[in-house]
Amino acid sequence: MLVDAGRLIGPAVAVMALIGLVLFTRWAFSGPRAPGPSAADDGLLTRVATLAHRESALQLRALLSDAGIRSTVRFPGAHRAEVLVFPEDAGRARELVAAFGSPE
Structure with a gap:
């Protein structure tokens, strides 16, 4: 039984690492979270x-x-x-x- 559990640990770690990588890249490359200036915001003008x-x-x-x-x-x-x-x-x-x- 221990041999079978040992065989599952490697693929489980790989799947978890892949999921973590996907979540990180979605967060890192997603668009801006804060809304841009509104139409009422004229800035310096x-x-x-x-x-x-x-x-x-x-x-x-x-x-x-x-x-x-x-x-x-x-x-x-x-x-x-x-x-x-x-x-x-x-x-x-x-x-x-x-x-x-x-x-x-």
């Missing part, structure tokens, strides 16, 4: 306009660029584009947005 059309947002960004204001456009959903600038440029950018005819 300030939203100055929300537009319904991509083309309008890109035109506004070009206008801001011509005025020397660095900006970016974010597309958080269908038919929605947000133009963001650095806080120190937000006042001038909002004036240009008002002249552009697109309220926030």
Whole structure:
């Protein structure tokens, strides 16, 4: 009986090691666990306009660029584009947005 139990120990250890390796690699290579920044999180930037059309947002960004204001456009959903600038440029950018005819 002892000989039969001895023969089972080797394969059992190998199976347990394989299961441990599979579980470790699933954990190590799985995606991020914490949710990323939400759409409301603008980070260091300030939203100055929300537009319904991509083309309008890109035109506004070009206008801001011509005025020397660095900006970016974010597309958080269908038919929605947000133009963001650095806080120190937000006042001038909002004036240009008002002249552009697109309220926030």
